[in-house]
Amino acid sequence: MKVVLAEDQGMLRGAMAALLGMEDDIEVAGQAADGLQAWELIQAMNPDLCVLDIEMPLMTGLDVAEKLKESKHPCKVVILTTFSRSGYFQRAMKAGARGFLLKDLPVSELAAALRSVHAGGRAVSPELALSFWEAENPLNEREREILKLAGEGLSAGDIAGRLFLSAGTVRNYLSEAIQKLDARNRIDACAIAEKNGWLD
Known part of the structure; x- marks a missing residue:
């Protein structure tokens, strides 16, 4: 199978490419230092x-x-990460990624995961899968709805009008969401929820 490897740390990229290249059935056809490349x-x-x-x-x-x-594009995607953030995982799955693996995985396991994905399967590091099950969305449906609208730049009054609520109720939901996400303000709360995939 032909593989393109993208990793911005040159040494790590070189080592991974060399080790994967030793596998009989894997050809590292290209290496990239950034996403655009x-x-x-x-x-x-x-x-x-x-x-x-x-x-x-x-x-x-x-x-x-x-x-x-x-x-x-038919190219299958495997994401490597050092982060166990559930929002990243959800976004990756939504984008059609077939694998979500920890960066410090032994190369033999990475090669096995690539084979599995190439054959039409999925591959997720067990440690990551476990942490994603645990990281549940703390926001309820109404809080998500209100944060989403706040993220579009609507004021509490505008949101109240759109959702047939009082402005005070909207402000209560917003402050509840800000507290739950440990955010500084509603903009920060929107960014945190967005990053974790909690507004979908």
């Missing part, structure tokens, strides 16, 4: 699979995955 390589090389670091300059691994889904 990864996107361009995937377009040029049509690999079977791309392994994308989640945090990269210019475009994140999730941005690349979303673009691939949008353009209906």
Whole structure:
């Protein structure tokens, strides 16, 4: 299988490429130092699979995955992460990623996961899967609805009008959501909820 590897830390990228290249059935066809380069390589090389670091300059691994889904590109996506944030996982799955793995996985396990994804399966590091089950959305449906509208720039009065509530009730929901998310204000609360995939 032909693989494009995207990781912004040069040493780690080089080591992973060298070790994966030792596997009989894996060819590292290209290496990228940022998301944009990864996107361009995937377009040029049509690999079977791309392994994308989640945090990269210019475009994140999730941005690349979303673009691939949008353009209906057949390349399968495996996301590598050091973060066990459930929002990242939800966004990756929504973007069609087939794998979500920890970066410090032994290369033999990474190769096995790539084979499984290539064969049409999924691969998620068990430690990540466990933490995602535990990280439930703290917001109730009404709080999500109100935060979403606040994120679109609507005032408490506008939101109240749209949802047939009083402005005071809307402010109560907002302050409840801000507290639950340990946010500084409603803008911060929107950003936190958005990042964790809790507004969908």
